[in-house]
Structures are given as C-alpha cells and as structure tokens.
Amino acid sequence: MSVVLESERRTVKARVFVALLYAALALGAVTMVYPFAVMLTASVSSSYDYRRHSPAVRAAFDRADRFTRGLAVYFRSFPREIYPDAPADWTGWDVVARDHAGVEAFAEKELAAVDRAEVPTGGMDEARRYLDEVAAADPLSTRCAYDPRDVAHFLKDKYGTVERLNAAWGLSHRSFFDVSFAAEARVPARRAIPGAKFADWLELKRYYIDRAKKRGDFFARTYPEPCAENAAVLRRQIALQFKEHGWRDFFEGAFSNYRLVGEYLFIRGRAFVNTLLLVVLSVLASLTVNPLAAYALSRFRMKSTEKIILFMLATMAFPAAVTAIPGFLLIRSLGLLNTFAALVLPGMASGMSIFVLKGFFDALPRELYEAAAIDGAGEWTVFRRITLPMTTPILAVNALNSFIHAYSSWEWAFLVCQKESHWTLAVWMYQMSQTFAHQPWCVMAGFVIVSIPTAAVFLLCQRVILRGIVLPSMK
Numbered sequence: 001m002s003v004v005l006e007s008e009r010r011t012v013k014a015r016v017f018v019a020l021l022y023a024a025l026a027l028g029a030v031t032m033v034y035p036f037a038v039m040l041t042a043s044v045s046s047s048y049d050y051r052r053h054s055p056a057v058r059a060a061f062d063r064a065d066r067f068t069r070g071l072a073v074y075f076r077s078f079p080r081e082i083y084p085d086a087p088a089d090w091t092g093w094d095v096v097a098r099d100h101a102g103v104e105a106f107a108e109k110e111l112a113a114v115d116r117a118e119v120p121t122g123g124m125d126e127a128r129r130y131l132d133e134v135a136a137a138d139p140l141s142t143r144c145a146y147d148p149r150d151v152a153h154f155l156k157d158k159y160g161t162v163e164r165l166n167a168a169w170g171l172s173h174r175s176f177f178d179v180s181f182a183a184e185a186r187v188p189a190r191r192a193i194p195g196a197k198f199a200d201w202l203e204l205k206r207y208y209i210d211r212a213k214k215r216g217d218f219f220a221r222t223y224p225e226p227c228a229e230n231a232a233v234l235r236r237q238i239a240l241q242f243k244e245h246g247w248r249d250f251f252e253g254a255f256s257n258y259r260l261v262g263e264y265l266f267i268r269g270r271a272f273v274n275t276l277l278l279v280v281l282s283v284l285a286s287l288t289v290n291p292l293a294a295y296a297l298s299r300f301r302m303k304s305t306e307k308i309i310l311f312m313l314a315t316m317a318f319p320a321a322v323t324a325i326p327g328f329l330l331i332r333s334l335g336l337l338n339t340f341a342a343l344v345l346p347g348m349a350s351g352m353s354i355f356v357l358k359g360f361f362d363a364l365p366r367e368l369y370e371a372a373a374i375d376g377a378g379e380w381t382v383f384r385r386i387t388l389p390m391t392t393p394i395l396a397v398n399a400l401n402s403f404i405h406a407y408s409s410w411e412w413a414f415l416v417c418q419k420e421s422h423w424t425l426a427v428w429m430y431q432m433s434q435t436f437a438h439q440p441w442c443v444m445a446g447f448v449i450v451s452i453p454t455a456a457v458f459l460l461c462q463r464v465i466l467r468g469i470v471l472p473s474m475k
Contacts, residue, residue, distance in 0.1 A: 034055060037055035037056075038053055038054065038055050039444055039447060039448060040055075040381055040442070040448055041054055041055055041056060041057050041442065042441055042444040043257055043258070043444040043445035043447070043448045044057060044254035044255065044257065044439060044441075044445070045057070045254075045441045045444075046069060046072060046073070046253055047072055047093050047439075047441075048069045048072035048093045048094075048096070048097050049065075049069060049097050050094075050440060050441045051094045051097070052097055052098075059250060059253070060250075063107065063111075064103050064104045064106070064107030064108065065097075065100075065107075066242075066246060066250055067107040067111060067242050067246065068096060068097075068103050068106065068107060069247050069250070069253075070241075070246060070250065070253075071238065071241055072093050072096075073143050073145070073147075073221075073249065073253060074219065074221055074223065074238070076144050076145055076185075077079075077092060077093070077192075078090045078092070078093065078096055079226060079358065081226035081227065081231065082226050082231045082234050082235055082238075083106075083110075083231075083235070084231075085395070086106060087099065087102050087106075090102070107211055110235065110239055111239055111242070111243070112202040113239065114236075114239045114243045115238070115240075115243075128213060130218070130233070130237055131209055131212055131213050131217075131220060133224075134208045134209055134220065134223060134224060135158055135206065135210075135221060137224060138190070139202040139205050139206065140189060140190045140191065140192055140202075141189055141190055141224070141225055142189075142205060142222050142223060142224055142225065143189075143223055143224075143225060143226070144185065144204065144205045144208060144221055144222045144223075145185075145220070145221050146181055146185060146204060146208070146221060147221070147256075148180060148436075148438075148439065149256055149257075149259075149260045149439075149442070150204075151176070151179050151180070151204070152175075152176035152177050152179070152263070153179065153410070154204055154207055155176050155179060155200070156176050158200070158203075162174070162175055163175055165166060165179075168196045169195070169196050169197050169200075170196075171197070172262060175437055177264060178435060181197075181204065182200050184197070185201075188224050205222040206222070208220045208221040208222040209222050212378070215245075216245075217241060217245060218237045218238075218240040218241040218244065218245075219234075219237045219238050219240075219241040257441055257442045257445035258445050258448075258449065259447050260436075260442050260445070261432070261442065261445045261446045262449075264428065264432050264446070265425055265428050265429065265432070265446065265449070265450075270421060271423060271424060271427075271428045272425065273426045274422060274423065274424045274425075275407065275424040275425040275426070277340065278340065278343050278344065278406050278407075278413075278424055279403055279406050279407055281340065281344045282343075282344055282347055282348075282402050282403070282405070282406035283399050283402050283403055283406070285347070285348040285397060285402075286347070286348065286350065286353065286398060286399065286401075286402035287345055287398065287399055287402075289348045289349050290349060290350055290353040290354050290357055290390070290398060291357055291383075291387075291388065291395065292383075293349065293354045294353075294354045294355075294357030294358040294361055295357075295358075295361060295383055295387060296355070297309065297358050298357075298358045298362050299361070299369075299379075309354075309358070311356060312351030312354055313351050313352075313355060314351075316349045316351055316352060320411065320412070324411065324412065326417060327346055327412070327416075328415055331416050332345075334444035336416075337416055337417070337418070338417050338418060338419045338422055338423075339414070339417075340422070342416040342417065342422075343406075343412070343413055343416065343417065343422075344406075346412070347402065347405060347406065350398070350401070350402075353398045353401070353402075356394060357391065357394060357398070358400075360391055360394050361391070363389060364387065364390060368386055369382060369386070372386055389407075396461055400457065400458070400461065403454075403457060404454060407424075407425075407426065407453065407454065408426055408454070410424070410426035410427045410429070410430045411424060412425050413426060414427045414430065425450055426450070429446050429447070429450050432446050433446070
C-alpha cells in the first residue's frame with residue numbers, strides 16, 4: 001500500500017513530503033557511502049596521507065603530492081638533513097600532508113631540474129654506480145627506512161620456519177609477522193650490537209640495495225648517512241627515481257597493504273576454510289532449527305506457548321559479554337573446546353528468529369492446512385511443501401542474520417577456540433589489528449577485504465531480503 005494516495009500525489013503537500021522523503025534517503029545513503037569511501041582511501045594510503053581521512057586519494061591526481069608521498073617511503077620522518085630549505089614546521093609527515101601549498105612549492109622546486117632535461121643515456125649506469133657505492137659502504141654507516149611488511153618475506157626466505165628463527169635469535173616469536181627491527185633502526189651510526197638479530201638487520205639493508213639493482217631503481221631504502229656533502233646527490237637520485245618510476249612506486253605502495261592482508265589472512269593457517277565451513281554449518285543449522293521450532297509453536301496450540309515465547313525473548317535481554325563466561329564453562333564441561341561444535345551449537349537457535357517466524361506462520365491462511373489435511377498430506381509434507389515456500393523472504397533474512405553473526409563474530413570464536421588451526425577470518429583480523437596497530441592503513445585494507453563477502457551476499461540477495469522486510473508489515 002502506498003504511503004501517498006494516488007489522488008493526492010499531485011498536491012503541493014504530497015510533493016513536498018515525497019521530496020523530503022527522498023532527501024532523507026539520499027542523506028542516509030551518503031552517511032553510509034562516505035565512511036566506506038574514507039576507509040577505502042585509507043586502505044591504499046601510507047604514513048604520509050592516512051590521517052587526512054579523505055574519501056579520495058590526492059596523490060592519484062596531484063603530481064606534487066605523489067612525489068612527497070613517495071619521499072615518505074624512504075624516510076620515517078621528513079629528512080631535513082637532505083632538504084634543509086623546506087618549511088620549518090614540517091616536523092612529521094602528517095603535518096607535511098596538511099600543507100598543500102607548501103607541498104606544491106616543494107615538489108616543483110625539487111623536480112624542476114629533472115623536468116628540464118631527459119634522464120641521461122647512461123642514467124641506468126649512473127644509478128647502478130650509486131647503488132654500488134652504497135653497497136660497498138660499511139652497513140653500519142648507512143640508514144634504512146625498512147618496511148615492516150617486507151620483514152616477514154625476508155626472514156621466511158632465509159629461515160623457512162619461525163622455529164629456526166627463534167633458535168637462531170634465542171627469542172620466541174609466534175610468526176614472522178611479529179618480528180620488528182624498530183630497535184635496530186634506532187641504533188646510532190657506526191655502532192654494532194652483537195647477536196644474530198642485528199646481523200640480520202645489516203643483511204636486510206643489503207637486501208634492499210640488491211632489490212633496487214634488480215628493479216633498475218635510482219634510489220633504495222638503504223642510503224648513506226645524510227650530510228651536507230652528499231645531500232645534493234641524494235636529492236638528485238630521489239628526483240630521478242620519481243621521474244622514472246613514480247607511477248610504479250605509487251601503485252605498488254597503494255596495493256602493498258592488500259598484499260600483506262592476503263598473506264596474513266589467507267595464506268597462513270586455515271582461516272578461509274574454517275570461515276567457509278562455519279558459515280555454511282551455521283546457516284544450515286539456523287534454517288533447520290528455527291523454522292521447526294516456530295512451526296511447532298504455531299501449529300500446535302500448547303498451554304505453555306506464551307511462556308516459551310517469553311523465555312526465548314528473555315534471552316535477548318542479556319548481552320553477549322554476560323553470557324560468554326557461562327557459555328564457555330558449559331562448552332568446557334561438554335568437552336567441546338577447540339571444535340567446530342563450540343562455534344555452531346550456541347547459534348543454532350535464535351529467540352528473535354523463532355518469534356518472527358511464528359508470527360509469520362500464524363498469519364498464513366488456515367484453509368491451506370485444512371485443504372492439505374483433506375488431501376492426506378502429512379505434517380512433514382505440509383511443513384516442507386506449503387509453509388516453507390511461502391516464507392522464503394523471512395528465511396532469507398534469518399539466513400542473512402545467521403551469516404553475519406557467524407562471519408563477523410570473533411569474541412566467541414577466540415574464547416572457545418584457542419588453537420590457531422581453528423581460527424576464523426574474524427579472529428585473524430582481530431589479531432592483525434593488534435599486530436599492525438602502528439600501521440592502521442594495513443588494518444583498513446583488511447577491513448575492506450573482510451567486508452566484501454557481506455556486501456556481496458546482501459547485493460545478490462537484496463530483492464529477497466527486502467521482500468522479507470516489506471511482507472510482514474503488509475500482513
């Protein structure tokens with residue numbers, strides 16, 4: 001039934017009402033799309049532009065911003081030793097990113113020299129000579145703006161397993177992703193620290209130089225100690241690197257967050273398989289138990305039906321945090337810890353789903369059941385051939401709710417399954433948010449990836465879901 005009658009649609013009052021209604025819906029859509037756009041932009045950002053919280057990547061269409069963003073790749077903080085004439089208030093990359101006018105002037109000045117002339121024919125030879133000089137220098141006299149996302153690759157290629165790494169270092173790491181060289185990077189120049197870890201730090205410096213040579217780069221993450229004598233050389237190499245490989249470095253930096261997320265969530269462990277199995281079992285269990293319980297309460301008028309409904313609705317009054325400890329103790333008593341049964345069984349029945357289904361079953365015409373009884377149909381046939389086909393929209397909504405709960409719930413999964421072999425994507429995503437808290441742009445990339453299945457399910461099933469929302473109100 002339409003909100004506005006057909007005879008009233010041409011009146012000024014009705015048109016104003018419809019216009020306000022569409023404006024409210026548009027505003028609601030913007031409030032949903034805008035945060036997602038900010039999250040999507042943050043997932044391809046870096047330490048330079050993450051704190052802008054913008055729905056667009058400025059570096060994608062602003063050459064000066066792209067150059068400064070590329071500069072942030074090689075230096076933890078703004079390299080005032082190399083650019084002493086930069087604005088004095090540029091104390092951090094977030095401050096630099098907010099100074100749009102300053103960035104424009106800075107990039108134009110730095111790129112003016114390489115813009116006026118082509119890269120010399122022997123440019124690659126010049127780049128190799130520079131990198132050879134850096135490689136020949138004492139590693140203790142060089143700096144390295146290492147990328148934490150490269151550490152796991154480097155150590156895994158060298159040691160193979162984290163157990164061998166722990167044996168060599170005399171430490172205890174759960175995975176290669178937990179390793180950090182932050183302390184080693186802060187060690188003053190020409191000072192060595194005994195131990196296998198510091199030796200691997202020096203080897204990581206050489207690894208960046210070798211990789212730059214193979215890629216034909218003009219500059220590497222490992223570079224000489226900045227000083228007044230070599231500042232001009234470093235500035236030229238950085239400008240040449242941007243001119244020749246600026247777009248390549250931009251796209252690699254933008255999608256390196258997704259590469260890390262893919263390795264962290266999908267390659268290690270059985271996160272994807274566990275999540276798929278949990279979702280399938282949870283949806284099947286929900287579509288089996290809830291309709292059967294609601295059908296029994298609707299078809300067979302028991303004296304205690306109202307009390308049963310009240311009891312089921314009372315379960316909604318307690319938040320998950322309150323029921324977590326009793327639920328854990330019960331699962332432990334049953335010996336179901338670290339099993340899929342501990343993940344599936346508690347969510348098989350839902351008080352709200354049974355209540356909604358019962359209300360929908362009660363609204364179905366009684367004549368259908370009487371006709372089926374006259375034809376000799378059994379109760380199971382009536383339930384399967386008459387009731388369920390007429391409640392497809394409601395079942396779709398219940399299936400979606402069950403999918404979202406099973407897919408996104410990490411607290412319960414982490415509580416009852418301590419073994420990593422049973423962790424789902426939601427649990428691994430929580431672990432990643434803790435491990436890479438210092439790199440929130442990587443965490444944002446993870447949020448984008450794990451939100452794709454939910455969005456895909458809703459988009460594919462939105463017609464059925466909307467029918468499930470509209471039909472009960474029409475009844």
